[in-house]
Amino acid sequence: MANLRKKLPPLTALTAFEAAARLSSFTRAATELGVTQAAVSRQIHLLEEDFGFPLFRRLHRKIELTEKGKLLSAAAGDAFSLIADTVADLRSDGPDDELAISATISFSHFWLLPRIAAFSRAHPEIKLRIITQDARTSIEASDVDLAIRYGTGTWSDGQAELLFEDEVFPICSADYLLTADPIRTPQDLVGHPLITSDIDDPTWTGWDEWLAAFSVKAPKKARGLRCSFYTEAIYAAMNGQGIALGWNRLVADLIQQTRLVRLTEASIRTRAAYFVVVPARKPKKESGRLFIEWLREVSAIS
Template sequence: MARFRRKLPPLTGLTAFEAAARLSSFTKAASELGVTQAAVSRQIHLIEEGLGFPLFRRLHRRIELTDKGRALSSSTSAAFTLIAETIDDITREETADGLTISASVAFSHFWLLPKIASFSRACPGVALRIVSQDNNAALDSGDVDLAIRYGNGMWPDGRAELLFDDEVFPVCTPDYAEKLGEHPDLAELVRHPLISYDTEDPSWTGWDEWLAAFSMTLPKRISGMRCSFYTEAIYAALNGQGIVLGWRRLVQNLLDQKALVRVTGQSIATRNGYFVVAPPRSARNERVREFVAWLKAEAQGAVS
């Protein structure tokens, strides 16, 4: 260990080098570290003297990493990031047993929150914080421990595990279903108020796509409420405003309670699925592992 430590430049110098390399400026590095530009320059010069080769090219009014400088910059950046994440993890463990979960408003409201009591009973020492937002929370910010996302599973900020896919079909209240009669066809269906919702997600299924799967075209003029969010659309349907597309994993509780019923037998499978996404640092977090295990067990129960 002593032999290994002798190969390392002083930590002060490495800190100055990492900042200067990341910011491409001795002056900006000095400002970030709260020291003078001359101090940063001196620390980096000492490292270069010890190594026997330059890490930067000093150009007119700018600096540029050498090939060896880029190699060292990559290593120091990765090492400092790992140290920062580890300190963050162990500090969290010492100060709180909290776990922050991000999910869409609809998933939180209709799937996660109705089930969360069983996790709290199993792990009573874990304080949960649920962040509901339709834009994906950035996992590399350190503010979120886990995210539940709908998509294709390919996100650069974490490792994704599939929970389940979904299917989509029209639903309404039992009272409204009486207006449709038994076994209404799709031509009859589109003459009723169709509740829709705004979304910027191209993978989210709307009435146009759903009807197109059955060679139907949405009429140019339709009646029905348009909502900002899927949760609002579901509540509009629950209040008898018409027919909405139900995503089975989200509305299953409402179907079980007979608050909503399926309108037709037709349904389409979604192209994507729901995933739990964990950033690399969460692999060391026991609370995260417990929550993921619980989540996968609940998801398996939902599938079966």
């Protein structure tokens, strides 16, 4: 290393030369480097003295590289580009690399996004990418670093850690409650429009299962709105279109904000739970470990 330093000219002078050669201007090089034009000119003059020959031809209002200057410019440009690429690769492996998190639309919308700003404030160096999708894809075969899933916790593409279980109860808007017939028991729900969602998950709790838990038979022809996604069902309830089933963890904030009302103390525990899943065979990122720690802390209090 000592011999290498003796062979190389000063790095400051090389940096000034590379910028001036690339931009064909001492003035523009000075602007890019944040120094004066005189400082750039002085560094290049020192470099030329060290070599013993000129690197630029100073013409009227412009500069041109000499033949030897062109050789040095090509070598310096390649060297600086290699260093820049290597630094970028090293940084991409660090904790400030983008962390890709997959979550269902409803979990992302109602639980994760309202809370995630706290994580970003605690770890501003970590870039987050939130991928919202209800269709479950393999995290081993994708660029997802971790997934938050609702289910039983047994997935072949990753290792699952329980975040929290949940309970389900009927919800509606305050406006709907003011105009609707009184609702005191689960049986009273049958005469109201019951909002449903087409969730392709056998562990998801629907109206039939919820009412059956209280020995109430669901109407054969429900007159409530049918939605493709659970998120739509919640918004329909907030807009007074009927009664939906609320997952406590997902709607607790909306109830606290009085955008939704819990109709009864009657509730049932869900058959599944929320888990954070990490790929079994992918390298673990430090940013992922920090995010999971944060999830544990927040899950314990909200």
